[in-house]
Amino acid sequence: MPYSPSPAPLHAAAGPAAADIRLIVTDMDGTLLDEDKRPPAELWTVLELLRERGVLFSPASGRQYATLAQEFSRAADGMVFIAENGTYVVRDGVELSSDPLDPAVVAEVLATVRRLNADGVDVGAVVCGKRSAYVERADEPFLAEVRRYYVENRVVADATAVQDDILKVALFDFGPAERTTAPALARFAGTHQVVVSGEHWVDLMNRTANKGAAIRRLQRELGITPAQTMAFGDYLNDLEMLDAAEWSFAMANAHPEVVRRARHLAPANTDNGVLRTVARVLGLPLPA
Template sequence: MPYSASPESVRTASGATDIRLIVTDMDGTLLDDDKQPPAELWTALELLRERGVLFSPASGRQYATLAREFSGAADGMVFIAENGTYVVRDGVELSSDPLDKAVVADVLETVRRLNADGVDVGAVVCGKRSAYVERADEPFLAEVRKYYVENRVVADATAVEDDILKVALFDFGPAERTTAPALAPFTATHQVVVSGEHWVDLMNGTANKGAAIRRLQRELGITPAQTMVFGDYLNDLEMLDTADWSYAMANAHPEVVRRARHLAPANTDNGVLRTIARVLGLPLFT
């Protein structure tokens, strides 16, 4: 059972406050429901940098989108993009886990069959340089632009010259009930994860946010006891296992709440920064 996020319980959740790495999901976690960061974020990043704490966004969003979000504070920051399939620091790739293009073609064929059956779903083929889509209707593109600032409409997404990191499917209906079951044949060899109410992501079986964090911890000599993570949806589950200080948002998916060690206030209540401030004693809300 997760701990409460009240100041009293945070102080008693662990005897140590030697946090060296803070990793947070973006949508539904750090950002509010309007996709906006908290006003205190930039001050928090300065204070964390002064204390030698590495702050790392971990998201299904592409690297270019994350880099734009943090453009004024990106120096030294590690970006865990595309659900852990692409990790970049100061413009240098630290790791990546591209898909076989035959798998990409099979997923796109599945999407075409869903469309033929009347399911309103579109595929986003996520490369290192750009995201590629075959649908050009404005309602679909509006959803794509929220997470993929670099995007291109192409005639055939299987023919692009890029390393493909994941395929993300946007379902205008409930993805967990419609699109995710259609990808069940891939689950024996690949990660298929519902990453939001309308999104399902397919990646290599070795790829997830948790695997990316574990590599980063090994490279930097940081332990789970020195790591704090925040998440809200199913693509955050493996990430929670990397940290003693693992937090589900109060309005997270029930599976995430069960998996996390602690509970933070909701993303609509600035839960990430309020929890960081309480644990590390940052003067953000005086």
């Protein structure tokens, strides 16, 4: 289905009579969370109202499952967590789908990171497994960034030797990842997903893995259509997710490519854009 070159704002007529929404999927950082990485105060009330209406709410993030489960512990029952950019989908502690990397590819990516380090690039790799994230760097500035997204993390001597299913390799670049680290991974782009997921982050996954693919599997399993799906995103790892929803929203402060890809604009994450939009479309008793 074609997309408008510039997304439309949400029309005032949109409301309960205009939208049969069964699934709401949202990115976290830069989308649902505010500038301090905190959820809106009204989130828990909204989640309860959505549950009463039979609407499934699903966080879709580059964060690990353990981090998402901790963040939503107050409302986790029945919630589907789309973790690690779609490579790991879990509901009530049960894996619904996963897409692990070949260990040989993980080793190649880590070798690339080590070469970047030797050339003076301040970058570190996070090897994202089902059970934990694994890092070889142990300096506090790097670990502080890792902890934001990976509550389960371990420092190891050799991340290629861990015994775990590896879902993704995430690279944190203290400089601009789009200009430095992403080009270094360009040789993998022919066979894998190489996605700039934030100003300082680049993720490498299987070509078959992305948030959109995870959502389409979920839609098939639950009998939910794209027309019944609402999705919110702000960065390049959200593009396929927006494609999977007819009610697709770029945040007002999203990456320009995300704004071009989405059907509608939502207010910025700094202005509680996700919940304001959900309230307006579904007619919830919250400020819109």
